[in-house]
Amino acid sequence: MSELGDDRYADGSLDATARIVDAGADSDDERVVEAALRPKRLSEFPGQTRVRDQLGLVLEAARRRGSVPDHILLSGPPGLGKTTLALIVAAELERPIRITSGPAIQHAGDLAAVLSSLDEGEVLFLDEIHRMSRAAEEMLYLAMEDFRVDVIVGKGPGATAIPLELSPFTVVGATTRSGLLPAPLRDRFGFTGHLDYYDASDLTTILRRSAGLLGVHADEAGITEIAGRSRGTPRIANRLLRRVRDWAQVHGMGSVDLEAAHQALRLFDVDDAGLDRLDRAVLDALCRRFGGGPVGLSTLAIAVGEESDTVETVAEPYLVREGFMVRTPRGRAASRKAWTHLGLSPPRDLPTQDVLPLSDGPGRLGG
Numbered sequence: 001m002s003e004l005g006d007d008r009y010a011d012g013s014l015d016a017t018a019r020i021v022d023a024g025a026d027s028d029d030e031r032v033v034e035a036a037l038r039p040k041r042l043s044e045f046p047g048q049t050r051v052r053d054q055l056g057l058v059l060e061a062a063r064r065r066g067s068v069p070d071h072i073l074l075s076g077p078p079g080l081g082k083t084t085l086a087l088i089v090a091a092e093l094e095r096p097i098r099i100t101s102g103p104a105i106q107h108a109g110d111l112a113a114v115l116s117s118l119d120e121g122e123v124l125f126l127d128e129i130h131r132m133s134r135a136a137e138e139m140l141y142l143a144m145e146d147f148r149v150d151v152i153v154g155k156g157p158g159a160t161a162i163p164l165e166l167s168p169f170t171v172v173g174a175t176t177r178s179g180l181l182p183a184p185l186r187d188r189f190g191f192t193g194h195l196d197y198y199d200a201s202d203l204t205t206i207l208r209r210s211a212g213l214l215g216v217h218a219d220e221a222g223i224t225e226i227a228g229r230s231r232g233t234p235r236i237a238n239r240l241l242r243r244v245r246d247w248a249q250v251h252g253m254g255s256v257d258l259e260a261a262h263q264a265l266r267l268f269d270v271d272d273a274g275l276d277r278l279d280r281a282v283l284d285a286l287c288r289r290f291g292g293g294p295v296g297l298s299t300l301a302i303a304v305g306e307e308s309d310t311v312e313t314v315a316e317p318y319l320v321r322e323g324f325m326v327r328t329p330r331g332r333a334a335s336r337k338a339w340t341h342l343g344l345s346p347p348r349d350l351p352t353q354d355v356l357p358l359s360d361g362p363g364r365l366g367g
């Protein structure tokens with residue numbers, strides 16, 4: 001995640017791309033490698049076909065009109081490509097991008113400073129936009145709609161609002177919790193794209209490309225194994241690829257193959273269903289400590305020693321989607337599949353069919 005001041009310019013230049021890729025191949029720094037592996041253009045971006053096509057249309061139409069495109073909101077679980085798409089938006093528009101995040105904007109003045117320094121057509125990427133302060137959010141509505149902010153000078157009865165005109169710009173907001181965005185802010189986005197987990201075939205495409213960029217030899221069986229255990233998430237797929245590469249270089253023949261994938265994934269606690277330690281801890285607590293639930297989110301989070309937010313945004317969406325966990329009005333419950341996966345016998349009264357997905361996103365249910 002980038003903080004205020006970490007500005008990058010997406011000029012699409014091939015030289016810049018090549019340099020980043022070289023750096024990534026030799027580096028172990030997660031951020032450097034992530035940057036190296038990001039696709040730079042929509043045409044290179046595998047998966048998320050619907051969002052990609054819709055976004056492509058919005059950008060192309062704006063380009064033909066010679067105008068600034070509508071503001072864009074990207075939502076979805078971590079590691080699915082929201083930041084990557086924001087950088088691609090700027091690259092496709094051939095405009096610079098300014099990167100900041102909700103937590104970095106705690107005062108309206110922080111936002112005013114960023115907005116007033118944007119050039120015409122610039123892309124402003126606001127990561128974790130749901131974590132902005134209320135005052136900054138209110139300033140953002142006005143800025144997005146009218147390209148204007150009111151700067152308040154002075155305090156108390158003598159305070160005056162001085163309107164400041166802004167150059168037209170495009171906000172790309174990213175959030176893992178779209179349900180937490182206030183409606184007036186959500187409504188200011190002309191296009192909203194929801195990113196979903198990737199299927200195995202898209203992940204194999206991503207992994208093949210990443211192996212090429214990292215200069216690692218990887219066979220189909222190795223790639224397929226990693227793809228199937230990556231929780232539908234490119235960030236995890238790329239990370240596992242690097243760990244399997246490590247195993248292959250230390251214990252194997254240097255090539256990412258099935259044996260290397262099996263051994264490395266076992267070492268790093270990734271099970272056959274792709275669940276990691278946190279996923280299994282959540283299911284384990286649900287089944288063993290709470291008899292299958294339902295149990296409130298905060299109680300569950302305490303039981304696994306994690307923040308509620310981490311359980312809700314990182315573990316839960318995938319567990320729900322894969323049918324290991326269900327969300328009920330009274331909290332989270334383990335499904336029959338979860339009991340079986342942990343090698344436990346489900347309680348006799350557990351319904352054979354797990355119904356329930358009651359909410360349309362994280363944050364709606366109590367807990």
Ligand SMILES: Nc1ncnc2c1ncn2[C@@H]1O[C@H](COP(=O)(O)OP(=O)(O)OP(=O)(O)O)[C@@H](O)[C@H]1O
Nearest residue numbers: 034037038046078079080081082083084206234235
């Ligand atoms: N469609 C894709 N093709 C290839 N690589 C991808 C794709 N989507 C994501 N990645 C890779 O996964 C990593 C994480 O992507 P990114 O930072 O864009 O995710 P994010 O949704 O912004 O995550 P967060 O919510 O944590 O900020 C990056 O290295 C990126 O290259």
